Amino acid sequence: xxxxxxxxxxxxxxxxxxxxxxxxxxxxxxxxxxxxxxxxxxxxxxxxxxxxxxxxxxxxxxxxxxxxxxxxxxxxxxxxxxxxxxxxxxxxxxxxxxxxxxxxxxxxxxxxxxxxxxxxxxxxxxxxxxxxxxxxxxxxxxxxxxxxxxxxxxxxxxxxxxxxxxxxxxxxxxxxxxxxxxxxxxxxxxxxxxxxxxxxxxxxxxxxxxxxxxxxxxxxxxxxxxxxxxxxxxxxxxxxxxxxxxxxxxxxxxxxxxxxxxxxxxxxxxxxxxxxxxxxxxxxxxxxxxxxxxxxxxxxxxxxxxxxxxxxxxxxxxxxxxxxxxxxxxxxxxxxxxxxxxxxxxxxxxxxxxxxxxxxxxxxxxxxxxxxxxxxxxxxxxxxxxxxxxxxxxxxxxxxxxxxxxxxxxxxxxxxxxxxxxxxxxxxxxxxxxxxxxxxxxxxxxxxxxxxxxxxxxxxxxxxxxxxxxxxxxxxxxxxxxxxxxxxxxxxxxxxxxxxxxxxxxxxxxxxxxxxxxxxxxxxxxxxxxxxxxxxxxxxxxxxxxxxxxxxxxxxxxxxxxxxxxxxxxx
Numbered sequence: 063x064x065x066x067x068x069x070x071x072x073x074x075x076x077x078x079x080x081x082x083x084x085x086x087x088x089x090x091x092x093x094x095x096x097x098x099x100x101x102x103x104x105x106x107x108x109x110x111x112x113x114x115x116x117x118x119x120x121x122x123x124x125x126x127x128x129x130x131x132x133x134x135x136x137x138x139x140x141x142x143x144x145x146x147x148x149x150x151x152x153x154x155x156x157x158x159x160x161x162x163x164x165x166x167x168x169x170x171x172x173x174x175x176x177x178x179x180x181x182x183x184x185x186x187x188x189x190x191x192x193x194x195x196x197x198x199x200x201x202x203x204x205x206x207x208x209x210x211x212x213x214x215x216x217x218x219x220x221x222x223x224x225x226x227x228x229x230x231x232x233x234x235x236x237x238x239x240x241x242x243x244x245x246x247x248x249x250x251x252x253x254x255x256x257x258x259x260x261x262x263x264x265x266x267x268x269x270x271x272x273x274x275x276x277x278x279x280x281x282x283x284x285x286x287x288x289x290x291x292x293x294x295x296x297x298x299x300x301x302x303x304x305x306x307x308x309x310x311x312x313x314x315x316x317x318x319x320x321x322x323x324x325x326x327x328x329x330x331x332x333x334x335x336x337x338x339x340x341x342x343x344x345x346x347x348x349x350x351x352x353x354x355x356x357x358x359x360x361x362x363x364x365x366x367x368x369x370x371x372x373x374x375x376x377x378x379x380x381x382x383x384x385x386x387x388x389x390x391x392x393x394x395x396x397x398x399x400x401x402x403x404x405x406x407x408x409x410x411x412x413x414x415x416x417x418x419x420x421x422x423x424x425x426x427x428x429x430x431x432x433x434x435x436x437x438x439x440x441x442x443x444x445x446x447x448x449x450x451x452x453x454x455x456x457x458x459x460x461x462x463x464x465x466x467x468x469x470x471x472x473x474x475x476x477x478x479x480x481x482x483x484x485x486x487x488x489x490x491x492x493x494x495x496x497x498x499x500x501x502x503x504x505x506x507x508x509x510x511x512x513x514x515x516x517x518x519x520x521x522x523x524x525x526x527x528x529x530x531x532x533x534x535x536x537x538x539x540x541x542x543x544x545x546x547x548x549x550x551x552x553x554x555x556x557x558x559x560x561x562x563x564x565x566x567x568x569x570x571x572x573x574x575x576x577x578x579x580x581x582x583x584x585x586x587x588x589x590x591x592x593x594x595x596x597x598x599x600x601x602x603x604x605x606x607x608x609x610x611x612x613x614x615x616x617x618x619x620x621x622x623x624x625x626x627x628x629x630x631x632x633x
Contacts, residue, residue: 072074107171109240111164111219116296120159122265126291127156127576130284142283148277150227154271163202163261164224166301167241169249180249180303187243194235197566201227204262204293217281217371218268221261222293233260233298240301262293309575346595366427415488415626417474417548422622424604427512428467434599435464438592450591458587463573468621472532472568474609475549477557490612490625495551496629499609502543509535510572512601515593520598525589526576529569530601541568541606546622548609570601606631
């Protein structure tokens with residue numbers, strides 16, 4: 063399994079059916095009353111995936127409503143064979159564009175204590191949710207119209223079906239985790255899993271003001287016109303605890319209030335971390351938990367390292383989405399971190415050490431990397447030099463940019479250890495998680511495969527870092543789980559950045575422009591011709607023998623980073 067390859071453009075339906083977990087009654091649920099998800103009247107809140115944040119979707123839904131009602135002044139009114147009254151359609155049945163959302167699960171939270179507990183529940187599943195999302199954005203596609211049950215001529219709910227772009231089922235897994243958590247504490251109905259069906263309601267007969275007209279309508283002619291309508295693709299940014307029947311006009315950057323059924327949003331704000339924990343997930347995406355926000359935020363736009371400070375975290379544009387392999391626990395500031403200085407992983411100059419998986423111990427890998435470098439530079443005396451269409455100077459390539467074969471490694475997390483006491487504490491942390499690491503590895507050796515070349519960000523013609531992608535041999539995810547254990551431990555002690563998960567991406571750097579001597583030159587280079595030649599290169603398979611606390615800018619006699627402590631892995 064390649065953890066970092068892009069999702070394919072397949073489509074899988076998210077019409078979810080499944081069994082519920084065993085429900086343990088919550089103290090907040092009245093004795094003797096077992097919630098049944100079908101009885102909507104008992105529920106006070108629900109977990110939502112907001113979609114009203116997208117103006118283009120709101121506009122499409124509004125245009126749909128106006129077209130059906132004949133209020134679209136820019137277009138000719140639709141000609142139905144029956145009148146709206148004969149079809150049982152009135153304006154109040156249409157969903158307000160300002161309350162568009164996906165419902166994950168209905169909740170019964172009868173008092174403030176129950177709401178607080180639900181907030182804690184959402185926080186507690188954040189790591190599992192991020193793992194299910196594989197630390198990557200998740201997009202949905204809305205296409206067509208369908209009725210919830212029964213037939214189109216007797217429809218109660220008309221909705222837009224939901225498909226996950228990529229067809230990987232990541233969003234489905236995330237939803238199941240959330241549903242299970244709330245079923246198990248008794249806040250959700252025991253049949254919640256069987257009723258889970260992600261959809262966007264467009265029309266609902268229960269919204270009718272005049273209940274005497276019945277609870278169904280005839281949607282046949284609407285379906286004939288809009289049955290294959292493309293509503294667009296959208297990023298799922300977060301999961302919220304939303305309050306039913308309560309409308310709130312939110313501040314700038316948030317969803318504006320709508321009509322009666324608009325969910326009350328607990329928080330949409332991206333706020334600076336205060337006393338609470340702040341979780342990032344996604345490689346260059348940062349969904350998080352803030353001390354003031356109980357929404358499980360599930361994606362932000364890529365952030366430049368120079369703009370990663372908490373003060374500069376403005377709302378992201380639609381680009382990336384849900385993600386992360388795991389989550390950190392509440393961070394307790396370490397006595398070794400200077401008061402008033404919050405570490406941010408993006409500022410690499412703050413860091414003195416890092417956790418590494420050494421690879422320079424393998425002569426065959428060192429030889430392959432050296433041969434790669436010599437082939438490009440024309441120093442490979444045993445072979446004819448490669449003929450590029452451009453000169454090395456034109457491509458912006460110089461010898462200094464190549465990684466030293468003696469320092470080949472994988473970086474797990476950057477650390478700030480400012481004195482001997484901090485280094486000693488880091489050694490103790492590594493020792494303390496030994497049992498968890500061995501359990502995650504199933505007490506078996508773990509191998510990686512290095513194949514191909516890729517650029518870290520941007521495009522091949524403007525590359526800053528060229529690297530060999532990492533795959534775990536066997537695709538069991540054991541190494542990934544180990545990395546999360548290590549990152550969590552050092553985050554919680556305050557030695558790693560609060561955004562460490564944001565920057566987590568196992569890779570072997572092969573070329574890096576920051577190694578250049580001449581800083582006047584561009585900080586990127588053109589890697590297109592190199593990629594054409596080595597894009598499918600097989601670098602080999604290697605055993606991960608240990609995790610080391612490595613000291614930056616300090617090397618041993620062999621040329622590898624000075625080791626300040628290590629945790630052996632099964633051989």
